[in-house]
Amino acid sequence: MATHKDEGAWRPRTRAVRGGQLRSAFQETAEGLFLTSGYAYEGPEEAEARFQGAQGFTYTRYGNPTVQMFEERLAALEGAPCARATASGMAAVTAALMCSVKSGDHIVAARAMFGACRYVIEQVLGRFGVTSTLVDGSDVGAWAGAIRANTRLLFCETPANPTLDIVDLRAVSKLAHSAGARLIVDNAFASPALQRPFAFGADIVVHSTTKYVDGQGRCLGGMVLCHEDFLVDHLQTFLRNTGPAISPFNAWVHLKSLETLDLRMRAHCDNAEHVAEFLSRQQRIRSVRYPFRSDHPQAALARTQMSGGGGVVTFEIDGGKEAAFVLARRLKLIDISNNLGDAKSLITHPATTTHQRLTPEARAELGISDGMLRLSVGLEDPEDVCADLAQALGAA
Numbered sequence: 001m002a003t004h005k006d007e008g009a010w011r012p013r014t015r016a017v018r019g020g021q022l023r024s025a026f027q028e029t030a031e032g033l034f035l036t037s038g039y040a041y042e043g044p045e046e047a048e049a050r051f052q053g054a055q056g057f058t059y060t061r062y063g064n065p066t067v068q069m070f071e072e073r074l075a076a077l078e079g080a081p082c083a084r085a086t087a088s089g090m091a092a093v094t095a096a097l098m099c100s101v102k103s104g105d106h107i108v109a110a111r112a113m114f115g116a117c118r119y120v121i122e123q124v125l126g127r128f129g130v131t132s133t134l135v136d137g138s139d140v141g142a143w144a145g146a147i148r149a150n151t152r153l154l155f156c157e158t159p160a161n162p163t164l165d166i167v168d169l170r171a172v173s174k175l176a177h178s179a180g181a182r183l184i185v186d187n188a189f190a191s192p193a194l195q196r197p198f199a200f201g202a203d204i205v206v207h208s209t210t211k212y213v214d215g216q217g218r219c220l221g222g223m224v225l226c227h228e229d230f231l232v233d234h235l236q237t238f239l240r241n242t243g244p245a246i247s248p249f250n251a252w253v254h255l256k257s258l259e260t261l262d263l264r265m266r267a268h269c270d271n272a273e274h275v276a277e278f279l280s281r282q283q284r285i286r287s288v289r290y291p292f293r294s295d296h297p298q299a300a301l302a303r304t305q306m307s308g309g310g311g312v313v314t315f316e317i318d319g320g321k322e323a324a325f326v327l328a329r330r331l332k333l334i335d336i337s338n339n340l341g342d343a344k345s346l347i348t349h350p351a352t353t354t355h356q357r358l359t360p361e362a363r364a365e366l367g368i369s370d371g372m373l374r375l376s377v378g379l380e381d382p383e384d385v386c387a388d389l390a391q392a393l394g395a396a
């Protein structure tokens with residue numbers, strides 16, 4: 001099995017379709033699903049050689065041909081030197097964090113982040129003597145002010161969930177490097193079709209491939225993308241021995257989904273822009289957030305680091321929780337779900353679901369109000385999504 005020799009010269013859309021492909025002796029056109037946990041050896045000498053590091057697979061916790069194709073294809077898309085797939089986005093985040101700090105180190109992270117990431121940074125790493133400071137990710141001065149002598153890691157998500165705040169990746173990676181720290185970027189919301197953080201100085205990129213990479217809400221997956229020294233010195237040994245390996249089946253689903261990622265993301269962006277525009281004209285909607293709209297406070301920055309605004313629109317309805325619940329309850333097409341990045345449009349009320357565990361003060365600090373709704377705009381005809389919102393608003 002061998003990869004294609006011209007791969008390095010391919011443009012991103014070609015890499016998304018053909019990158020990393022390994023063909024078996026059958027010369028299959030579609031990537032093979034190697035649903036196997038182990039591998040047989042020609043003889044004991046070959047087994048011995050493999051365990052000494054010779055090319056080839058030994059056990060699926062260590063590596064698998066289907067998983068490797070998924071890793072190489074996503075690495076090619078991100079412009080990353082190395083990639084390792086994991087069972088979920090949280091397994092990827094946890095591995096990247098655990099491999100980046102040790103007891104006594106300090107982390108600076110953007111406050112607006114996925115709740116489970118905050119739990120790992122504050123609660124899990126906190127128990128092992130790692131301290132952290134949370135800052136307003138959109139304020140470069142706040143990042144600079146929070147860095148200490150023992151800061152070894154900066155962590156952010158951009159655009160952030162659910163406020164769609166943007167972090168200036170170029171400025172924050174500069175701050176990290178001048179402090180001798182690494183920058184980890186959670187790129188789940190944009191996907192590599194719209195944003196490649198390595199181009200702006202990120203050291204590590206993590207993904208929940210459960211979201212836009214899958215794109216059809218079928219299975220969980222994650223990825224850590226990094227430079228070779230981090231892989232060899234930290235990540236590879238950690239993953240092999242702690243075992244957050246992705247199922248080859250899930251890796252195959254996500255690998256095949258990468259072939260249509262670019263097309264889907266463009267449609268998600270077009271549809272989200274259309275729905276955001278519709279919402280901005282509704283009397284009962286107080287505000288609409290979408291990264292590429294001119295009324296987003298960081299629209300100019302978003303346009304320098306993203307090639308599209310993404311598929312998520314966040315808006316606030318007059319009347320708080322009551323009005324938000326009435327709107328959600330009346331929807332007929334859009335599903336109520338805390339997931340996102342699906343072909344189906346999904347709506348969630350962050351204050352009572354994804355951000356329920358935070359105190360009202362912490363939610364206020366993040367700009368999450370009781371009237372806020374997060375809409376993951378799908379691939380339906382956007383006129384039908386708007387019509388559903390219109391009928392629900394009329395009734396709300």
Ligand SMILES: *Cc1c(COP(=O)(O)O)cnc(C)c1O
Nearest residue numbers: 088089090114186188208210221
């Ligand atoms: C969903 C999500 C995660 C966690 O991913 P799972 O695949 O659900 O484990 C992490 N970060 C962001 C930004 C996410 O949206």
